Amino acid sequence: MLRVRFAPSPTGYLHIGSARTFIFNWLYARRNGGTMVLRLDDTDIERNTQASIDSIFDGLNWLNLSWDEFYRQSDRLDLHRAAAARILDQGLAYRDFTPATDSNAEEKAFDGPAWRSNPGQREMSKQDSDARAAAGEPFVIRFRVPRDPGRTVTFNDSVYGEQTKACEDIEDFALLRSNGMPTYHLASCADDADLRISHIIRGQDHLTNTFKHVLIFQALDAAVPQFAHLPLLIAPDGAKLSKRKHGPVVSVTTYRDAGFLPHSYVNFLCLLGWSPKDNREQMTRQEIVDIFSFEGINRSNAVVNFTETDPIDPKALWLNSQHLRSLPVAEILPAVTATLIAAGLAPLADPAHYARVVDLIRARYTTLLDFATKGRPYFAADFPIEPAALEKLDVPGARELLRDLAARLEADPVFTEATVEQHLRALATERGVKAGVLINGSRAALTGQAVGPSAFHLFTAAGRERSIARLKAVSR
RNA sequence: GGCGCCAUCGUCUAAGGGUUAGGACGGAGCCCUCUCAAGGCUCUAAUAGGGGUUCGAAUCCCCUUGGCGCUACCA
CATH class of the missing domain: 3.90.800.10 (Glutamyl-tRNA Synthetase; Domain 3)
Known part of the structure; x- marks a missing residue:
């Protein structure tokens, strides 16, 4: 019977290194049909806090990580x-x-x-x-x-x-100890033996402790588990990641708050110290479960590549953008909706249309937060006109052209990408201007942005009434 | 100080005696194009140093250097 455990001591926020340790245990259990045990190693009464326990659960829940059994060391003294x-x-x-x-x-x-x-x-x-x-x-x-x-x-x-x-x-x-409390070594081994943990997967900082643990298991007349130590996650300066020294980069919640998809962060963490060895990077959870093994784990510490100005590893960001644009839209929709609501915005009423709009803009975004910031014009009636967009509108004759385009769209009951394009190009030809003036002007009018998806898609994203209204609004 | 672990592009990594040392991120450029992305292509950049072993070492051995860990009645 394969049994693994994750045994954090609740003395701080859920650390990304701890999260990775959980993930590797979890992967090993899921890969091999084993049981995942979560055990709070809370024998250090002075340093334990409820906030820390909450943070561990919050983090694991956010990452969508599950366990089969739960224990508290303090119940087992x-x-x-x-x-x-x-x-x-x-x-x-x-x-x-x-x-x-x-x-x-x-x-x-x-x-x-x-x-x-x-x-x-x-x-x-x-x-x-x-x-x-x-x-x-x-x-x-x-x-x-x-x-x-x-x-x-x-x-x-x-x-x-x-x-x-x-x-x-x-x-x-x-x-x-003289106060009758067990030390970490004793409590950990006694519990591991009692819970019949078969594989101990943990940070390499325990590698030399393991000799003591083997001695304890033997003294307890218990089977010595199989050990697998993981290389540590370290900061660019080579130091062990610490809350005090490196701030929010060590906390899982930072990545949640930064707009990461839970799985993309799991994916990123997996790639730190482990490799599928076939150049794959973006993987589904099932793919990782299917391929995970100890052979792919490295022995040298992995640097989380952050700086003072940019607290997030660029590769994590890239991975998130990859998942964001390639997952079935339906899978990211709940997270997008939650992000919009948190920002005081609302998802679009028509689900199919909402999905189309999200699909339209997501390739340009790297985090969920972008939907509420860059994506605001798609979900809100009011949005700022950026300076670059203003330049497009201030091209000589642009506003008049947009006004005339609005009139033509208003006159035509049919409103599709094709009809909009026809009207727009016809108008440009008639007036002897490049279609780009109208195209870029339309984008500026519809989104307040000089950059974004194809203008014709923007019309259908905004809908007939809103498109016309916005064209009129800028042409006054 | 003692003991242990580790060492490939800036970062994540592949290559476990024979490769022009591969991929990815980042950076630079080109193509595409209604803008910006995406996508495609190109470029950038590494085997810490020194000894061995071998016909041949990134790969095996030793030394040095460096980094990390443990060395608590912390975990």
Whole structure:
């Protein structure tokens, strides 16, 4: 039974790196008929926030990502404590009565010889240990890392290959804090074992932690899961992406608010650190599910290419524009409608006509937001006349020609692209002007923009009455 | 400091001993054309450095350099 999990700690907004980790887990589960578990690793009570939990759900929901089972680590503390007790009872862990000091943590990590354990604690007799614990003295439970010379821990990573580390390079890490709360390592492994997680797919920042985890799984007498570590997402300066340092680029909601289609962002994230190896880039979700495998995952970190002036990776934008213009219109319509409504606009009443108009303009847009900004003239009665459009209208004789065109359209009950074109070209020929004057003038009159779709399409997009009215409006 | 991981165009990547080192984004240009897009075409730009192994290395090995990660009673 294949089971994977995504286990975020709710201490901040849903990070794009976390979202990608979810996606890879999800893809692997869907690809292989497995079960996707979502587990909140919320043992760090001080740093957890409800806002963060909301952000995780919001982000995942927006991206259209689903899971099959849900757990909270804080509901499972008894399990973690029992696991710690079991390891302790076997003699595979020991109590460390050294008082916690917050000052020496970094010092012992960076100065002098590497710290392995506190003197006198690991070697303490069971009697002394039990007695001191019974007397109420606080302690932390540490894993008793094997110290036999030459002893190593090994596992085979699906991405990074065989990994081996000497036990002498692994410190006696904590399992249970003196306040009775499990550490991340213990809680994570105890839960993974209990939930029978078969594959752990997570960020490469856990690669070296994995040796400790293998030790815990073995101490728990549990099957060691298969590991697959993912290369990290980093900033252009090479640093790990962080909210504090890089701002909104790390948050999934930024891309939602920037007008991305959920799937196009998923598509983009997939391409960071993974490749289908056949030059495909724009893919449907099903295509990605069908082709996803660990073989396509890279080992080097991937840069999210943003700048101070432009917080969004140009490739993400390009991918979004590709999806926007190539998906069946019906599939993007709900998102377009939501965007319009959010901007105080309304979709067109006639669904078929609405779909045609969206189809007409979408090839020029890169995000959903464009429908409400550049697309305003298609959905609103009032819109600005851009300077460039004004120039088209101020071509000598243009306004008079547009007035006359309005008259001819008004006189003809038939109103199609073909009839509009006939009238327009006939008028131009009669007056001895280039059709472009009328064509560009019409575009300027109908949309207030100098650029856009073919003018003849614009007439049918606006409809007979509105077209005539707008031509008249600019010819006064 | 110790241990580990990584290293192809600016960015995402392909090529896992033999290719003019391929594709995409970005940038530049051309074509198309009623404008702008789209689309098509062209150009731009890379194997970090040094040693090996081999008839032949982007590819295998070693060293150097650089980047990242872990080294907490954080996760």
